[in-house]
Amino acid sequence: MREFIERLRNARSVVVLTGSGISAESGLPTFRGVGGLWRTHRVEELASPAGFARDPELVWTWYNERNAAHRRAQPNAGHHALVALETRVPDFTLATQNVDSLHLRAGTRSLLELHGSLRVARCTRCDHERALDEHGLPPSEIEHACGGLMRPDIVWFGEPLPQATWRRAVEATERAEVILVVGTSAVVYPAAALATRYARDAFVAEINPEATAISERVGCVLRGSAAETLPRIVAELDGAADTLRV
Numbered sequence: 085m086r087e088f089i090e091r092l093r094n095a096r097s098v099v100v101l102t103g104s105g106i107s108a109e110s111g112l113p114t115f116r117g118v119g120g121l122w123r124t125h126r127v128e129e130l131a132s133p134a135g136f137a138r139d140p141e142l143v144w145t146w147y148n149e150r151n152a153a154h155r156r157a158q159p160n161a162g163h164h165a166l167v168a169l170e171t172r173v174p175d176f177t178l179a180t181q182n183v184d185s186l187h188l189r190a191g192t193r194s195l196l197e198l199h200g201s202l203r204v205a206r207c208t209r210c211d212h213e214r215a216l217d218e219h220g221l222p223p224s225e226i227e228h229a230c231g232g233l234m235r236p237d238i239v240w241f242g243e244p245l246p247q248a249t250w251r252r253a254v255e256a257t258e259r260a261e262v263i264l265v266v267g268t269s270a271v272v273y274p275a276a277a278l279a280t281r282y283a284r285d286a287f288v289a290e291i292n293p294e295a296t297a298i299s300e301r302v303g304c305v306l307r308g309s310a311a312e313t314l315p316r317i318v319a320e321l322d323g324a325a326d327t328l329r330v
């Protein structure tokens with residue numbers, strides 16, 4: 085832990101990669117939590133072009149429920165600690181896999197939403213976009229006038245990440261001296277590669293109450309929750325915290 089704090093204190097370039105675990109303490113279920121199921125459906129099936137083509141209404145029911153939960157949720161101390169960290173690091177980038185907009189609402193400025201967000205629906209045919217409010221998209225509006233279907237503006241399994249966003253994430257990672265991985269099981273690619281393949285000679289630390297697919301490969305594992313651990317890291321940076329347990 086001490087080495088991590090020292091490296092973070094002296095780092096010019098820092099990348100933080102977050103997953104759904106950072107929003108757990110905002111009351112949002114993690115992506116594979118509850119056995120990776122929503123009702124009787126596997127989340128990987130619903131979050132795919134084939135799942136949407138098979139039953140667009142079912143997929144919108146799932147996303148409308150998640151979208152409403154996102155709007156009810158508040159950013160937690162972990163999201164706010166990353167906003168504080170951003171003010172202390174000259175070259176800071178937060179790459180999130182989450183589509184819940186909580187980093188944006190917390191005030192993170194240098195944010196890359198690798199998998200998009202639920203703020204917008206987009207037509208599969210003409211790319212017409214419309215903003216989504218807390219009610220999401222009613223079934224009657226799934227069919228667009230052009231004959232296409234309105235879909236959530238997010239990245240599904242089997243779809244490429246937005247090129248420019250991904251490129252910026254890789255470039256930030258390749259120049260980073262410290263990479264902090266928070267609240268992800270690190271099984272989804274290419275996002276997880278930011279903490280391994282693209283991490284070059286960065287010092288990688290992980291915050292997670294459980295072991296993940298990359299725990300054996302990182303320089304420092306902080307077994308704990310995001311909402312507890314991140315504020316203590318910022319306090320330690322400011323020289324205020326007592327020594328952090330490993």
Ligand code: BV8
Nearest residue numbers: 103104105114115116181241242243267268269272273310
């Ligand atoms: C693509 C949006 C190619 C939708 C999501 C190798 C290389 C490239 C691709 C692949 C590859 N191997 C496999 C693939 C295919 C696939 C993939 O990775 N599959 C996995 C399942 C094996 N990848 C893709 O399909 C990607 N596309 O590669 O395209 C291509 C290229 C060119 C042309 C055509 C195609 C697209 C992947 C994006 C999918 N969309 N989200 C939606 O949200 O509905 S991914 C989804 O998973 C979410 O974004 C989620 O954030 C993300 C990662 O999951 P986690 O966040 O980690 O959630 P999980 O529940 O797993 O873990 C939560 C963690 O939090 C746990 O560790 C837990 O312990 C921890 N935790 C709990 N409480 C707390 C906590 N941590 C801290 N504090 C707490 N309190």
